[in-house]
Amino acid sequence: MSQESSSLSFLPGSSVGSSAAALYARETAGYQARLAKSIELLRHAAAAYGPALIQSTSLGAEDMVITDLIARHGLGIAVATLDTGKLHAETLALIPQIEARLGLQVAVFKPVEEQVVHFVRTSGERAMYESLALRKACCALRKLEPLSRMLAGRTAWITGLRREQSLNRADVPFSEPDGQGRIKLNVLAEWSWADVWHYIETNGVPYNALHDQFMPSIGCEPCTRAIAVGEDFRAGRWWWENDGAKECGLHKSHSPAQAGDSQAEADGHSVSAQANFGSAEVKDADASGRSQDENAKECGLHKAHLNEALNSGAHA
Numbered sequence: 001m002s003q004e005s006s007s008l009s010f011l012p013g014s015s016v017g018s019s020a021a022a023l024y025a026r027e028t029a030g031y032q033a034r035l036a037k038s039i040e041l042l043r044h045a046a047a048a049y050g051p052a053l054i055q056s057t058s059l060g061a062e063d064m065v066i067t068d069l070i071a072r073h074g075l076g077i078a079v080a081t082l083d084t085g086k087l088h089a090e091t092l093a094l095i096p097q098i099e100a101r102l103g104l105q106v107a108v109f110k111p112v113e114e115q116v117v118h119f120v121r122t123s124g125e126r127a128m129y130e131s132l133a134l135r136k137a138c139c140a141l142r143k144l145e146p147l148s149r150m151l152a153g154r155t156a157w158i159t160g161l162r163r164e165q166s167l168n169r170a171d172v173p174f175s176e177p178d179g180q181g182r183i184k185l186n187v188l189a190e191w192s193w194a195d196v197w198h199y200i201e202t203n204g205v206p207y208n209a210l211h212d213q214f215m216p217s218i219g220c221e222p223c224t225r226a227i228a229v230g231e232d233f234r235a236g237r238w239w240w241e242n243d244g245a246k247e248c249g250l251h252k253s254h255s256p257a258q259a260g261d262s263q264a265e266a267d268g269h270s271v272s273a274q275a276n277f278g279s280a281e282v283k284d285a286d287a288s289g290r291s292q293d294e295n296a297k298e299c300g301l302h303k304a305h306l307n308e309a310l311n312s313g314a315h316a
């Protein structure tokens with residue numbers, strides 16, 4: 001995995017409050033080649049899969065880059081998002097912006113209301129904090145079920161997964177089977193965080209305002225928070241999980257009982273979490289409640305990488 005863009009560990013203290021673009025955008029060696037490759041992959045995919053191809057966008061920075069590429073190069077690829085009902089207003093605000101500024105319609109897939117009502121009634125609004133099983137159950141009904149509808153009739157989908165995002169994703173290929181009979185195309189697999197912001201800055205791409213508030217990885221509102229300088233890229237996602245991992249997480253995370261009691265077991269594979277933003281020189285990360293066991297930092301949309309990590313013995 002590239003260490004090139006350990007962006008937050010480069011931050012001078014005075015940068016706090018600057019825009020994400022000002023903080024992270026840098027043109028680094030090979031950027032133009034990475035950009036050209038992504039465009040070529042998108043063109044090839046559009047030609048190969050036609051209307052059976054869709055971009056699944058979280059509306060995060062990477063996905064905004066991809067949507068911009070689709071629009072800018074007239075690729076005619078459908079764009080869709082999963083509105084879990086728990087997204088930040090800042091995230092949802094991007095949908096009309098994509099439509100107005102990029103000229104693309106975003107198809108929105110929501111969970112089945114009865115399922116949400118039933119889950120909240122039986123498990124509570126704060127169920128995701130109570131156990132990994134309940135958190136995964138919430139993800140299943142708010143993300144995975146709508147995803148299955150989003151992908152119905154599609155043979156390939158595009159994601160913004162990047163190798164640099166976490167060690168679980170360190171081997172993300174450009175193209176892979178998704179385990180459900182489709183091809184998943186990770187067209188920015190090689191990009192760094194600096195690349196993403198360089199593209200956004202130089203092309204005037206609209207982006208989630210929360211990125212300016214130290215949220216590099218944005219999911220649902222209850223499950224996302226700002227990270228401290230020096231923390232991992234995904235440290236603000238499901239930050240309360242596996243707190244015990246602070247002490248012996250690498251062992252604990254292999255425990256099926258700990259990894260999840262429901263459908264989530266496939267996500268329970270540990271890899272070392274010394275990732276991009278984990279610079280030893282940074283002093284101001286909040287030590288309490290910041291335990292980051294990488295294995296749990298997934299919602300199930302991309303299980304294949306976790307399985308690969310396990311199979312290849314990538315866990316430490």
Ligand code: ADX
Nearest residue numbers: 056057058063081082158159160161298299301
């Ligand atoms: S995840 O754990 O939530 O899946 P992340 O936020 O890093 O991880 O997103 C990775 C990719 O999953 C995104 O680039 C996007 O392709 C897809 N994705 C994540 N959340 C959504 C969403 N709400 N709607 C559509 N796609 C999503």
Ligand code: SF4
Nearest residue numbers: 128138139142220223
């Ligand atoms: Fe539920 Fe949190 Fe998963 Fe969103 S990320 S679906 S709120 S558990």
